[in-house]
Amino acid sequence: MKPCSQPSVYPSVTHRANPQAPNVVEVEGLRKSYGRTVAVDEVSFSVREGEIFGLIGPNGAGKTTTMECVEGIRQPDGGRISVLGLNPRRDADRLVHRIGVQLQEAQLQKRIKVGEAVDLWASLYAAPVDSAALLDQLGLTAKRGAKFMTLSGGQKQRLFIALALIHDPEIVFLDELTTGLDPQARRTIWELVLGIKQRGKTVFLTTHLMEEAERLCDRVAIIEHGRLIEMGSPAELVRRHCPQREVIFTSTWRGEAAAFEGLGSVTSAVVDDGVFTLGGEGEEFVSEVIEFLAATSIKVRDFRTVLPTLEEVFLKLTGHLIRD
Numbered sequence: 001m002k003p004c005s006q007p008s009v010y011p012s013v014t015h016r017a018n019p020q021a022p023n024v025v026e027v028e029g030l031r032k033s034y035g036r037t038v039a040v041d042e043v044s045f046s047v048r049e050g051e052i053f054g055l056i057g058p059n060g061a062g063k064t065t066t067m068e069c070v071e072g073i074r075q076p077d078g079g080r081i082s083v084l085g086l087n088p089r090r091d092a093d094r095l096v097h098r099i100g101v102q103l104q105e106a107q108l109q110k111r112i113k114v115g116e117a118v119d120l121w122a123s124l125y126a127a128p129v130d131s132a133a134l135l136d137q138l139g140l141t142a143k144r145g146a147k148f149m150t151l152s153g154g155q156k157q158r159l160f161i162a163l164a165l166i167h168d169p170e171i172v173f174l175d176e177l178t179t180g181l182d183p184q185a186r187r188t189i190w191e192l193v194l195g196i197k198q199r200g201k202t203v204f205l206t207t208h209l210m211e212e213a214e215r216l217c218d219r220v221a222i223i224e225h226g227r228l229i230e231m232g233s234p235a236e237l238v239r240r241h242c243p244q245r246e247v248i249f250t251s252t253w254r255g256e257a258a259a260f261e262g263l264g265s266v267t268s269a270v271v272d273d274g275v276f277t278l279g280g281e282g283e284e285f286v287s288e289v290i291e292f293l294a295a296t297s298i299k300v301r302d303f304r305t306v307l308p309t310l311e312e313v314f315l316k317l318t319g320h321l322i323r324d
C-alpha cells in the first residue's frame with residue numbers, strides 16, 4: 001500500500017490552544033504492569049491548560065491504563081503524576097471536585113431516568129451546575145424523563161458527558177467516547193467536546209480513531225505497546241512524517257503530465273482520462289503548480305489538494321494500520 005495518499009476529511013483545524021499555557025497534567029516515567037503484561041512502559045507527557053489532548057493508539061496500547069492512573073483510579077507501579085499540582089492518589093479527595101471523568105464502558109442502572117441520574121450526581125457535589133442548562137447544552141432536555149435503557153448509544157454517551165460535567169470541573173477525561181457510535185452521533189459528540197474546550201476547560205481524551213483525533217485534538221501522543229512513540233499537533237506530525245502532498249485536477253488540456261515534472265517541488269505526475277494527479281513535497285508545491293497552470297493558460301475544471309492524515313503518520317511510524 002502506498003503511504004501518505006489518503007484524503008484528509010478535516011484538513012485544517014481552526015482552534016489552537018495557547019502554547020504558553022501552564023501544564024495541568026504532568027506524567028513522568030509512568031509504569032504499570034498486570035502480572036507479566038507491561039501495559040504502560042515509561043510514559044511521559046504533559047497536558048496544557050485549555051487544550052484538547054489526545055492519547056491515541058490501537059486497542060490494548062495502554063490508553064485506558066494511563067488515563068486511569070492519571071485520574072487516580074489505578075495505582076501505578078512507578079513514575080510521577082501531577083494533576084492540577086496534586087497527587088491523584090494521595091490528594092484524591094481534593095481532586096474529585098476539580099476533574100470530571102467519563103469511563104470507557106460505563107453503565108447505569110437501566111431503569112434510572114436521565115433527570116434522576118443528573119440529580120443524583122449533582123447531589124454528590126457542593127456546587128453543581130444548573131442541571132436543566134446542562135441537559136439543554138447536551139441536547140437531552142427532551143430525554144429528561146427517559147429511562148437509561150431506552151437511550152441510543154449517542155444519547156448514553158451524552159448523558160455520561162453531562163455527568164462528568166455536573167460539578168463544573170477544570171479537566172475532563174473522556175475515554176473512547178465515540179466508539180461504537182454511528183457517524184452522525186459521533187459528529188454531535190465532537191461538537192460537544194469542542195464546546196467544552198471553548199468554555200475554557202481542558203480535555204484529556206483517548207481514541208483509536210485517527211479522524212477523531214485530527215478533528216478534536218490540539219496535540220496528540222501516539223502510544224503503542226505501552227510506549228509513547230510520538231507527540232505533537234496533528235499538523236506537525238503530518239508535516240514531520242508524511243510531507244508528501246497531492247494536487248488533483250481535471251482538465252481538457254492534452255499536454256503530457258511529464259510537463260509538470262520540470263517543477264522543482266513535483267515528484268510525480270500522471271494523467272488518466274483528463275484527471276491529473278501530481279505528487280510533491282514542500283511549502284512551494286501547491287503554489288508552483290498553480291503558477292504553472294496560470295502561466296501556461298491551462299483551464300482546469302476542478303482542483304483539490306490532498307493532505308496525508310494521522311492514520312498515515314501511524315502507518316509510517318509503526319508499519320501497520322491502526323485498525324489492524
Ligand SMILES: Nc1ncnc2c1ncn2[C@@H]1O[C@H](COP(=O)(O)OP(=O)(O)O)[C@@H](O)[C@H]1O
Nearest residue numbers: 034037039057058059060061062063064065066
Ligand atoms: N485489569 C487488567 N488486568 C489484566 N490486564 C489488563 C487489565 N487492564 C488492561 N490490561 C491489559 O493491559 C494492556 C493495556 O490495556 P488498556 O490500558 O486497556 O489499553 P487501551 O485502553 O489502549 O485499549 C492490554 O494488553 C490489556 O489486555
Ligand SMILES: [Mg+2]
Nearest residue numbers: 063064104176
Ligand atoms: Mg481503553
